[in-house]
Amino acid sequence: MGQTTSQIPEHELEHLSIESGLSRGGILKLYSRFISLATHRDKTTNEYFLTKGDFQSIAELKQNPLGDRIIDAFFADAEVLERRKVYFKDFVKVLSHFRPINKNKPHPWNSREAKLRFAFTMYDLNKSGTITKDEFQDILEMMIGANVPKEQVNSIADRTMREADRDGDGYITFQEFCNAMEKTDIEQKMSFRFLT
Template identity: 30%
Template sequence: ECPSGVVNEETFKEIYSQFFPQGDSTTYAHFLFNAFDTDHNGAVSFEDFIKGLSILLRGTVQEKLNWAFNLYDINKDGYITKEEMLDIMKAIYDMMGKCTYPVLKEDAPRQHVETFFQKMDKNKDGVVTIDEFIESCQKDENIMRSMQLFENVI
């Protein structure tokens, strides 16, 4: 319940945790909150949320990939580093909880990051730019298929 029409980060985390009771969604919810809080005022308004949701559900491939890149670019410097991607991966694994099947190995997040960078970091400079990200995602059938899953939901 948000009578003011805005949600602060703590409330966002509480709401998000209800979707993932088996794990700890705190860190991932923090990253997600920052992606929805486009004006960086520490609150997600209904308008902010609807704009983000609209992109995720109805946006073009380019808009969806830009939104995802913004989520992964934690410090908003225009690059995704291995450290940022590892933080995101760990947050996702924490959120999914220990009850995943098959049981995940301790180094699974790091392995995912290495695979991500092998695929995305075209010039091998240790960071992924928005152009590298978009180009690589558009060439990946699995990513493109997963983006189309939600197109007709609303």
């Protein structure tokens, strides 16, 4: 695996804390985990980074039916996808989506819209900016397919498309996704307490 000791520059630690809402101690704990997973170092910047292969070596992700989708979420940002490297800042940004929202002290990486965008990318398998019935059905099958007959999964996907696809074009756009999630407490459903 990667290195176990390294330091985050003070200015970067402060910046990450402000943008993510994580405490300095929480960021340092994440950095320790990140460094233990990172098997690569950028020759130009000397920064550690993760590749898809590094994520695929994590046992918990191998066992999770959505493991590949979770890994893809770390590469959903166009810049990250293009460089095929997840640096520590990218790692923190993705994980910060799962922090509870503090409405009195908003953080750019952890707003309702940021959570919705992240959730949307989990369904948009081909990164087209829309969700098709097939994409939605594929995710449903990954999540519940072993416990629910295929016909029922198909029925759920059909009903969801009818309800969410307001203009009837066969695709759910991000705005339609937001409209469909309007009454969902995404702030709580996509939150868990860790490393505050």
